[in-house]
Amino acid sequence: MTEKKKINSLGVTISNHIDLIIENRDLITPELLDSLRNLSNYCLDSSFTVSQKKRNTKNTLIDRLKYFVQHTIEKSLISFSEIGLIEELDFKEKKPIYPINYAKESEALIFSYNYFINEENWVIEKWNTHKNNNEIISNLKNIEKTYNKIEKLFSNPDKKINILIEELNLLYILTIDIYNYISIYNSNKNKKISSTIINVCEYCFRICNTGKTCKIHKTYNSEKMEEYLNGRNLFLESSDDFKNFHNIYKTFRELTYDNNISLMSNYGIDDDFGPEAKKIHTNEVFHRMVINIKKRIWNNDLKKIFQHDFLRLFPNIYHLIEPNFSCSVSFDHFIELSYQEKSLNNIYDTSKHPFWFLYALTIADYLENESKKIEQKKNEIAARDVRYFGKKKTMTYKQIVDSEIEEGFLFLKEGETRKGKESNIKKIIKKMHNELTSSLKL
């Protein structure tokens, strides 16, 4: 058994995001790449914390982000002086630079340098809220402005310039995304924007009406207790891969309640979204389907394609959504019908984003399959008990064990004895007798 670490969902999201953004960045220096990989690993560590120092944390996320931002801007300014856009600068004392003497190309970057070297601008109160704080965004936009200008300035850029552009681009995208993650996560936590908050059930794909579990997995009345326990056990016993998949779904959905997402996969990148859109890595199949849904008309041809795909991808729950194909007039309508009580019973989910729908179907299908397996196991146990009970009428316990082995129902694993098996059967039959007597008394 590996030791279970307490992993923070915000940390997982940021780590996934960093991995995604640095993928295939051939131009950035190995040093920067290493430091970003370290940052990503730190986000998955049990000592991860945004700003509060824990006993075993040397640097918090904010400390590490500060180092990344300051260091990358300094490095870029050094490149600026090397290509003759500014004089050589001394960064040792972290003093503000007066941009008045410098060319337009470097002005915006100097503004952002002056902002980000100021310790006061790294207090957590500035980073965990979107309220009244346009300073961070505008200073990050200065970085974006800078590389756009450089790109225009050099029509035939050499490798050095390309590295400069790439690193500034990375700095801008990563910092603005991490800032968004921290601030949205914090607002969700504090319920300051309750009207837009959504919570994904801890044990399934459904959106909760209130609290942390959906109405199916709530415990508020005893009739539901069994469903609650079944749902919880099903989830807790699922594979780590599934739990990770569910965690990504839960985190991203809760962070992107406004559906402002763009997808990346081997199939391509959705690039018609603003920088605020959360980039999500997915597989080619889902990406292709989302693009198909968005670009094509929901007619019989497309319905046929999706009937085929959904049956193949979600065989365990397909029967629940199948009737909705023929009566839907659009894909939005199809989702709406599929979330109704008689289909997937996810009535509080108002998103019509096909990507979230595919994710929900994946989770629903997996859980249904697991539940079928458990049901099958239960039936096998019930059949076994009935068999033992029948045999007991004419056989001794020793004979039952012999016949079970002979018929291929029972195997002695290493360390198991016939005596042990006999006593198990004895217990089962005793339990069945008790149940029988108590049911006769009723």
Ligand SMILES: [Zn+2]
């Ligand atoms: Zn649930």
